[in-house]
Amino acid sequence: MHRIGVFVCWCGSNIAATVDVERVVAEAKVQPGVVFAQDYQYMCSEAGQNIIKDAIRTHALTGVVVCSCSPRMHEATFRKAASLAGLNPYMVEIANIREHCSWIHKDKEEGTEKACVLMRAAVAKVTLNVPLKAGESKVVKRALVIGGGIAGIQTALDIADAGFPVDIVEKNATIGGRMAQLDKTFPTLDCSSCILTPKMVEAKANENIRLITYAEVEEVSGFVGSFKAKIRKKARFVKEDVCTGCGVCMSKCPSKKGLNEFNMGLNNRSAIYIPFAQAIPNVAVIDKEQCIKLKTGKCGLCEKVCTAGAIDYTQQDEFIEEEYGAIVMATGFRPIDASKFDEYSYSTCKDVVTSLELERIMNAAGPTGGVLLRPSDGKHPHSIVFIQCVGSRDVSGRGKPYCSKICCMYTAKHAMLIRDKYPDVEVHVFYIDVRTPGKNFDEFYRRAAEQYDVDYIKGQVGKVYEENGQLVVRGVDLISNEQIVLNADMVVLATAIEPDPTARKVANMLTASIDTNDFITEAHPKLRPVESPTAGIFLSGVCQGPKDIPETVSQAGAAASKVIGLLAKDKLTTNPCVAHSDELLCNGCSCCEKVCPYGAISYDTKLINDHGVKENRRVATVNEALCQGCGACTVVCPSGAMDLKGFSNKQIMAEVDAICL
Amino acid sequence: MSVNGNLTAAPAANAPAAEWKPRIVAFCCNWCSYAGADLAGSSRLAYPADVKIIRVPCSCRVNPMFILKAFERGADGVILCGCHPGDCHYSTGNYYTRRRMALLFSMLDYIGVERGRTRVEWVSAAEGARFSKVMNDFVAKIRELGENVKVGDLRCKE
Numbered sequence A: 001m002h003r004i005g006v007f008v009c010w011c012g013s014n015i016a017a018t019v020d021v022e023r024v025v026a027e028a029k030v031q032p033g034v035v036f037a038q039d040y041q042y043m044c045s046e047a048g049q050n051i052i053k054d055a056i057r058t059h060a061l062t063g064v065v066v067c068s069c070s071p072r073m074h075e076a077t078f079r080k081a082a083s084l085a086g087l088n089p090y091m092v093e094i095a096n097i098r099e100h101c102s103w104i105h106k107d108k109e110e111g112t113e114k115a116c117v118l119m120r121a122a123v124a125k126v127t128l129n130v131p132l133k134a135g136e137s138k139v140v141k142r143a144l145v146i147g148g149g150i151a152g153i154q155t156a157l158d159i160a161d162a163g164f165p166v167d168i169v170e171k172n173a174t175i176g177g178r179m180a181q182l183d184k185t186f187p188t189l190d191c192s193s194c195i196l197t198p199k200m201v202e203a204k205a206n207e208n209i210r211l212i213t214y215a216e217v218e219e220v221s222g223f224v225g226s227f228k229a230k231i232r233k234k235a236r237f238v239k240e241d242v243c244t245g246c247g248v249c250m251s252k253c254p255s256k257k258g259l260n261e262f263n264m265g266l267n268n269r270s271a272i273y274i275p276f277a278q279a280i281p282n283v284a285v286i287d288k289e290q291c292i293k294l295k296t297g298k299c300g301l302c303e304k305v306c307t308a309g310a311i312d313y314t315q316q317d318e319f320i321e322e323e324y325g326a327i328v329m330a331t332g333f334r335p336i337d338a339s340k341f342d343e344y345s346y347s348t349c350k351d352v353v354t355s356l357e358l359e360r361i362m363n364a365a366g367p368t369g370g371v372l373l374r375p376s377d378g379k380h381p382h383s384i385v386f387i388q389c390v391g392s393r394d395v396s397g398r399g400k401p402y403c404s405k406i407c408c409m410y411t412a413k414h415a416m417l418i419r420d421k422y423p424d425v426e427v428h429v430f431y432i433d434v435r436t437p438g439k440n441f442d443e444f445y446r447r448a449a450e451q452y453d454v455d456y457i458k459g460q461v462g463k464v465y466e467e468n469g470q471l472v473v474r475g476v477d478l479i480s481n482e483q484i485v486l487n488a489d490m491v492v493l494a495t496a497i498e499p500d501p502t503a504r505k506v507a508n509m510l511t512a513s514i515d516t517n518d519f520i521t522e523a524h525p526k527l528r529p530v531e532s533p534t535a536g537i538f539l540s541g542v543c544q545g546p547k548d549i550p551e552t553v554s555q556a557g558a559a560a561s562k563v564i565g566l567l568a569k570d571k572l573t574t575n576p577c578v579a580h581s582d583e584l585l586c587n588g589c590s591c592c593e594k595v596c597p598y599g600a601i602s603y604d605t606k607l608i609n610d611h612g613v614k615e616n617r618r619v620a621t622v623n624e625a626l627c628q629g630c631g632a633c634t635v636v637c638p639s640g641a642m643d644l645k646g647f648s649n650k651q652i653m654a655e656v657d658a659i660c661l
Numbered sequence B: 001m002s003v004n005g006n007l008t009a010a011p012a013a014n015a016p017a018a019e020w021k022p023r024i025v026a027f028c029c030n031w032c033s034y035a036g037a038d039l040a041g042s043s044r045l046a047y048p049a050d051v052k053i054i055r056v057p058c059s060c061r062v063n064p065m066f067i068l069k070a071f072e073r074g075a076d077g078v079i080l081c082g083c084h085p086g087d088c089h090y091s092t093g094n095y096y097t098r099r100r101m102a103l104l105f106s107m108l109d110y111i112g113v114e115r116g117r118t119r120v121e122w123v124s125a126a127e128g129a130r131f132s133k134v135m136n137d138f139v140a141k142i143r144e145l146g147e148n149v150k151v152g153d154l155r156c157k158e
């Protein structure tokens, strides 16, 4: 006999204003199996939870329905309350009468009617609930961080400081990410390397951190607490533990036509190279596309000059397999390809550069030694035009619909730095809006405009072209509504940023959600900003959305603290809403195994007693630790043997029935 | 007690049109579309109260039986919402959904449940506005099609 209690929340006026809660209570009381129903202003409050607990005890309830906000909000709260009162927590169902009802319907009659239907469906479901017991699984006390930019480095340092071992897998030959390429950083204008390199060194020196560079994660299996990852460490052709980073090989290498990625391709590098002077690890790597020895078998100069004997042309990719309790994604970003916006002549005029290229030009370790020279002829420019929002806030489909967030600030930074060092250079900035929320940000921008006399023009540029060796910028000033034609020696495009192109592949591997722009989705945009909805996967840095360094670092720390919280546990409780096959019905067809994304289903031959007939049959078994409860197997099962606990065929059918009453 | 004991017959097909309110079942996967519906709610983006949502872990959990059952009970429309292709929380679930529902819907069309009464839509957790728009469109379509014939009735005819 069912003894169900229904609890209807007012949520202050959030629900009660458009749903007649008393009518829902009255309606609940006449539902089959319901023995108790009550409303209360705030069910989730302590007093509200006590009403539920008391009712469970005094009315010996076997099931509970709470009509309240979304189960994504408070299902856990009410389950816990039930279990404190001695009821199995999985005997609780939520009817979402706030997000799916009171908040979207204005008419009280309509809202009340719908709330009653939702309540009825939940009651119908809960009568079919069975007590479930969450299992336990182990926690491997090691974390994996994918991406070694400032986000990944900071996350790893914080985890390591708490005493847990952590591996950083970085696809490039060095850690550091984009921040290593920056010259000075807003809003304080301190030098980027001066604040980044000590952190890189610390990551290398920390005994809890293992750096796996020039490597990519190839496969991930498992689940929160015990993931298994397979990491491919690409051949460097240089022994990492032997190379001293002296760089002799670089100067002797005759193949010098490789594009220098670190300098955004503004100059060339040798086939054997160290990405930049402060690279960590400070070890050379051979670009196999450029190396004469690897391509033709001739040369071999670097091996001869290397006194440490570090060169190894026969090196192969290595694989590392490791278990992890938690994984952090910190795969960062890249600027979009500016040649898609060819009205700005990026692909045809050398003096049209992107902002990241300008960072390299301004950097003392960059291609021009930090002297502002224009790329075409190496001359000092006298007039520079900046164009903001290139490909950002673009709903035409060519660019990105979002605001890249950092461009207003770095453009102000570039303009200010140039005016400070070269007061003879005229600087114009075309903008749609200047967006500077952030501590000391608006002050920073005003300093550029007011103190440094940067000419800010509200408006868009239609075209940049070359005329008799002169760059011409045509645009409109939206305030004076006038056409503007400017001669420029250089044009700088503040291009939108986009997630690293590997983000989608990595997210799929981790079964982490990703949005239409390829940014990784957080579990809750406000309340769980550094977790993925997939348990055990955390987010750090720009892979989650555009942000500057201060924001990246705080998010990195937040992700680390979540990881530490997880690794500090000895055991985790597992989701009991998993698949289960009825051995009497299973015919061993293997259909379910094929659709399971987690390889949770296997087959055993078992002695089955089918109504008195005993025979050996091949039947499916679900590994409850691997099953994530998607339900794919239940639908393909032709014999109806496979069902999902918590979302069983009967439960869902009962909901359908109750709704279509 | 059996839940079925609670059921009453659906109103006759020729009930006056003015009182008719379509019955619409929306299956939403927990990770994207259910969250999208929550976002529609917290953004106060209205859609008709005729839509009632059933939460399922993944769109691939929806057995064609559930949809047949809904039509048998007199539903006027059934919509199935999941994560965008490629974004399924379980990686591949919605690919199965897509193929399975294409078949089911053409079968339903064949037996007399018009194409417009069934729909699969991809709505992410961030697309509250899209959720509301999809539901408004769907309800409008169902209203246009009018009251449905119960699948069970069809079988009995002639």
Ligand SMILES: Cc1cc2nc3c(=O)[nH]c(=O)nc-3n(C[C@H](O)[C@H](O)[C@H](O)COP(=O)(O)OP(=O)(O)OC[C@H]3O[C@@H](n4cnc5c(N)ncnc54)[C@H](O)[C@@H]3O)c2cc1C
Pocket: A146, A147, A148, A149, A150, A151, A152, A169, A170, A171, A172, A175, A176, A177, A178, A179, A182, A184, A185, A186, A187, A215, A216, A217, A330, A331, A332, A333, A334, A335, A355, A356, A359, A406, A410, A413, A497, A500, A502, A503, A506, A540, A541, A542, A543, A547, A548, A549, A550, A552
């Ligand atoms: C022109 C420009 C100027 C800027 N100026 C400033 C400034 O003045 N002040 C400021 O606060 N911010 C500034 N920023 C923003 C700043 O660069 C970012 O906030 C910061 O770099 C974000 O760090 P991250 O670690 O998230 O990403 P990244 O720096 O992009 O690091 C990601 C790392 O992950 C690695 N990776 C990617 N995919 C994989 C994979 N699949 N496997 C393994 N490794 C992978 C990458 O190789 C990289 O090393 C500027 C940005 C630009 C473009």
Ligand code: SF4
Pocket: A252, A253, A254, A255, A271, A272, A286, A290, A291, A292, A293, A294, A299, A300, A301, A302, A303
């Ligand atoms: S083998 Fe020759 S070409 Fe290749 S990296 Fe060494 S020196 Fe350069």
Ligand code: SF4
Pocket: A578, A579, A595, A596, A597, A598, A599, A600, A601, A622, A626, A627, A628, A629, A630, A631, A632, A633, A634, A644
């Ligand atoms: S529900 Fe079935 S298909 Fe899904 S993870 Fe579990 S066993 Fe695999």
Ligand code: FES
Pocket: B029, B030, B031, B032, B033, B057, B058, B059, B060, B081, B082, B083, B088, B089, B090, B093, B094
């Ligand atoms: S979880 Fe949304 S479709 Fe699979």
